Amino acid sequence: MRAPQSVAGDDRAQLRFFTCGSVDDGKSTLIGRLLQDTGSISEDQLEALRRDSARFGTTGGELDFALLVDGLEDEREQGITIDVAYRYFSTPRRAFVVADTPGHVQYTRNMATGASGAELAVLLVDARKGLLPQTRRHAAIASLMGIRHAVLAVNKFDLVRWDRAVFEEIVKAFATFARQLGFEEVVPIPVCALQGDNLTKHSENTPWYQGPTLIEHLETVEIESNAADKPARLPVQTILRPDADTRLYAGTLVSGSLAIGDPIVASSSGRMSAVAAIFVAGEARAHAVADEAVAIALADEIDVARGEVIAPARARPRCADQFAAHLVWMSENPLLPGRSLLLRIGARTVPASVTGIKYRLAVETLEHQPARTLELNDIGVCNIATAAPIAFDLFSENRNTGGFLLIDRYSSATIAAGTIDFALRRGENVHLQELDVSKRTRATLMGQRPCIVWLTGLSGAGKSTIANRLELKLSAGGRHTYLLDGDNVRSGLNKDLGFTAADRVENIRRVGEVAKLFLDAGIIVLCAFISPFREERAAVRGLVGEGEFLEIFVDTPLHLCEARDPKGLYAKSRRGQLPNFTGIDSPYERPERPDLVLETANADPDTLADRVIDFLASRGYFTPPSASS
Amino acid sequence: MTVHRQAAGQDVRTLPRRLARLEAEAIHVLRETAAEFNRPVLLYSIGKDSSALLHLAAKAFRPAKIPLPLLHVDTTWKFREMIAFRDATAERLGLDLTVYVNEEGLRQGINPIDSGSALHTHVMKTEALRQALDRYGFDAAIGGARRDEEKSRAKERIFSHRAAGHIWDPRNQRPELWRLFNTNLKRGDSMRVFPLSNWTELDVWDYIRLQAIPVVPLYFAKPRPIVRRSGNLILVDDDRLRLGPGEAPEMLRVRFRTLGCYPLTGAIESAAETVEQIVEELRASRFSERQGRIIDHDDSASMEKKKREGYF
Numbered sequence A: 001m002r003a004p005q006s007v008a009g010d011d012r013a014q015l016r017f018f019t020c021g022s023v024d025d026g027k028s029t030l031i032g033r034l035l036q037d038t039g040s041i042s043e044d045q046l047e048a049l050r051r052d053s054a055r056f057g058t059t060g061g062e063l064d065f066a067l068l069v070d071g072l073e074d075e076r077e078q079g080i081t082i083d084v085a086y087r088y089f090s091t092p093r094r095a096f097v098v099a100d101t102p103g104h105v106q107y108t109r110n111m112a113t114g115a116s117g118a119e120l121a122v123l124l125v126d127a128r129k130g131l132l133p134q135t136r137r138h139a140a141i142a143s144l145m146g147i148r149h150a151v152l153a154v155n156k157f158d159l160v161r162w163d164r165a166v167f168e169e170i171v172k173a174f175a176t177f178a179r180q181l182g183f184e185e186v187v188p189i190p191v192c193a194l195q196g197d198n199l200t201k202h203s204e205n206t207p208w209y210q211g212p213t214l215i216e217h218l219e220t221v222e223i224e225s226n227a228a229d230k231p232a233r234l235p236v237q238t239i240l241r242p243d244a245d246t247r248l249y250a251g252t253l254v255s256g257s258l259a260i261g262d263p264i265v266a267s268s269s270g271r272m273s274a275v276a277a278i279f280v281a282g283e284a285r286a287h288a289v290a291d292e293a294v295a296i297a298l299a300d301e302i303d304v305a306r307g308e309v310i311a312p313a314r315a316r317p318r319c320a321d322q323f324a325a326h327l328v329w330m331s332e333n334p335l336l337p338g339r340s341l342l343l344r345i346g347a348r349t350v351p352a353s354v355t356g357i358k359y360r361l362a363v364e365t366l367e368h369q370p371a372r373t374l375e376l377n378d379i380g381v382c383n384i385a386t387a388a389p390i391a392f393d394l395f396s397e398n399r400n401t402g403g404f405l406l407i408d409r410y411s412s413a414t415i416a417a418g419t420i421d422f423a424l425r426r427g428e429n430v431h432l433q434e435l436d437v438s439k440r441t442r443a444t445l446m447g448q449r450p451c452i453v454w455l456t457g458l459s460g461a462g463k464s465t466i467a468n469r470l471e472l473k474l475s476a477g478g479r480h481t482y483l484l485d486g487d488n489v490r491s492g493l494n495k496d497l498g499f500t501a502a503d504r505v506e507n508i509r510r511v512g513e514v515a516k517l518f519l520d521a522g523i524i525v526l527c528a529f530i531s532p533f534r535e536e537r538a539a540v541r542g543l544v545g546e547g548e549f550l551e552i553f554v555d556t557p558l559h560l561c562e563a564r565d566p567k568g569l570y571a572k573s574r575r576g577q578l579p580n581f582t583g584i585d586s587p588y589e590r591p592e593r594p595d596l597v598l599e600t601a602n603a604d605p606d607t608l609a610d611r612v613i614d615f616l617a618s619r620g621y622f623t624p625p626s627a628s629s
Numbered sequence B: 001m002t003v004h005r006q007a008a009g010q011d012v013r014t015l016p017r018r019l020a021r022l023e024a025e026a027i028h029v030l031r032e033t034a035a036e037f038n039r040p041v042l043l044y045s046i047g048k049d050s051s052a053l054l055h056l057a058a059k060a061f062r063p064a065k066i067p068l069p070l071l072h073v074d075t076t077w078k079f080r081e082m083i084a085f086r087d088a089t090a091e092r093l094g095l096d097l098t099v100y101v102n103e104e105g106l107r108q109g110i111n112p113i114d115s116g117s118a119l120h121t122h123v124m125k126t127e128a129l130r131q132a133l134d135r136y137g138f139d140a141a142i143g144g145a146r147r148d149e150e151k152s153r154a155k156e157r158i159f160s161h162r163a164a165g166h167i168w169d170p171r172n173q174r175p176e177l178w179r180l181f182n183t184n185l186k187r188g189d190s191m192r193v194f195p196l197s198n199w200t201e202l203d204v205w206d207y208i209r210l211q212a213i214p215v216v217p218l219y220f221a222k223p224r225p226i227v228r229r230s231g232n233l234i235l236v237d238d239d240r241l242r243l244g245p246g247e248a249p250e251m252l253r254v255r256f257r258t259l260g261c262y263p264l265t266g267a268i269e270s271a272a273e274t275v276e277q278i279v280e281e282l283r284a285s286r287f288s289e290r291q292g293r294i295i296d297h298d299d300s301a302s303m304e305k306k307k308r309e310g311y312f
């Protein structure tokens, strides 16, 4: 159904662009002029502008268009732009959102804000001054934020007597500089923002200029939204439950398309299913395309949580916990590698840290400089580790799934914007990175010091019961733990082993190696094994570093164990049906100097688990719950 | 004339591309807010923007229900038709609506006529909103404000951070990149959320037209009893608007471009009786919508001042 001519006909596309460049190059003037010349300033606004110009103006009584966009009191009083202003205007061919971004270096993060939401950059240069450091910085940031189309507006052309040579020199200088920035198209236009030359009408002052006016270019530039051609990506924002049986995964389809029946995969679990139903903005549909707000039902009951990415089974996003990325540092506090931060990508927030800085980008020359930190507004290339693998695409492949934020855990401020360059895989990058993300880094991410808590004792002594309580309590306190015990190891990894002395030794050796890997991952590993031989326990201790193995003796007299006999094993052994049973016909070697002894005869498992927690906290493996965040 | 058909089951592609994009963006923001905050609330101010917002919220969570409570901060001076519309809407859609009035302000006798627009707005709107948010522990408040309304709004983020005490610090806003919103809060902080940030007044009306969204009849022109006060056309909505000697209401064909407290909201003379005619009138208009708002006129920085203090 077409809307009637009189009121609609308004299927004009919208172009989102921003102006940038150094202070005083004329950004606000240019926008004001564009608004004025396209008839987008209402009479009461014009009246207010006249009043403000008389009061704060810098144009000697003329209309000071900067005051139209500099909407904050501080901005008007100081005559500077602090933050992005968004203005809306349209011509018969297109509707526009323009973000006027600040030129001052200390407000670069606000410029990045304006750039990240736009499709095109209008980069202003003062014809008299040529390319300034800020011009270059803004060009670099625009490119980093994913901008591929730029206009180089060489402004204040009236002040260089409309000299064509000046224009050509600046254009050439910019072309040389921007070669490395990956713009698809840069259109240079000589303008005078103050008088409107080449903004909405061709200027008589530049007869040699044959190109489009600014507005002509903005009206016709083709911004291919290639999001639609990329693989489907649906970061799940929320799960809708219209009734007890229905789960709909809701989010913005940031790229690609989805149709009913499409096979999909959920990023973290890797579980597959198919699209069973699609709603777009609440309406049932057969398919959905990029940029639509959708909710989908899946054919199978697979668990998908907020933050996961639903993607085609054939074209999955990458998944890694280490990657290299460009960062724009946006905080007054410099970057400290190794510090625990939060990383926000899609609808997911995970603990993360910058594990190393490869180099800082000198914005004026685009040279790589060695750096130990990044300061406010620096651009750098860093390695980043996340506490859990995240789904993403490289920013160069998909702007919608390759960008992220870093957030300070304490102030909750956004401290950096990043774009992912490539994933780091162990073995693939054998140099520094391998060491960069160390056991320590991961442990820092998790806010704990990993260790192996090794519970040894007779069968039925209470090792598993205590270990289970311990794990519950630790994870309730936000600790990252894993429990290894006879049941989960012997049923898989050690399925091939029996209970001979040799097999017992091999059993413990393997358990030790597995525990060591978990330790490496930053986990507090709880091990509950009879582990009767001193030698084997010592061997495990020897696998890991000082203070990473804690031997805890669960001391229960044999007669008590036999009386409890939870699995009926003592009885079986006494009947001679279970050879090599520890304590009966196979020895148990008591620990000589255990780190902690738990006597179970007069205490319940909860109390004992608490004692282990107090012990771990007192040794500094983590801060007790009350003091941590 | 277009035929207004209920959108249900119809191809929504009839939305122009620009509106479809704005709609998707708003839904994204609404879903994000519902998912990320402990106690988000939708501020419902009854006007056209709120009507559009409510419609979007319904679409964002359909076929499930809107998972957000609604809050209306009532100054007790709203047009009677607004209140009737509010109650009918809450009833029709089964909304969880709380109406909050600053009782202390009422006791002190604050009103727009004797106290002046600035004090009345501060106590009955700004103060009242802060009280309500604190009282119910709302950590995110969604509002229908648009950047094209006013200069300081043009500067505001979609997720606009408020420090403890609801303070907005315009010099130190969080960067806002791509579609990624930092919704993290320190204790005591809160968030104001503006899903319609990138909509213009015309976009809102176009959307209302195409989606057949009900709005308060005050937006449509009809003869109403009006008095002229310092250049504004004020509707005599009830007898609290004491008439001066010789002041007599005249019947004028008027409508309202924005709605607020009736003694503070100027009408415009208009013949627009349908949404289509409103759109046409706006396209031809040489004036901005805030022209009729008396509270904005104090000086051009007045909105920023109010916002810093916690006004929406």
Ligand SMILES: Nc1nc2c(ncn2[C@@H]2O[C@H](COP(=O)(O)OP(=O)(O)O)[C@@H](O)[C@H]2O)c(=O)[nH]1
Residues within 6 Å of the ligand: A021, A022, A023, A024, A025, A026, A027, A028, A029, A030, A058, A059, A066, A081, A103, A155, A156, A157, A158, A159, A191, A192, A193, A194, A195
């Ligand atoms: N002569 C001349 N002056 C200009 C032109 N464009 C801007 N200006 C002046 O340059 C100054 C800085 O402009 P403004 O728009 O505030 O720069 P911004 O900091 O980039 O926003 C103002 O005094 C403008 O009037 C131009 O094309 N010609």
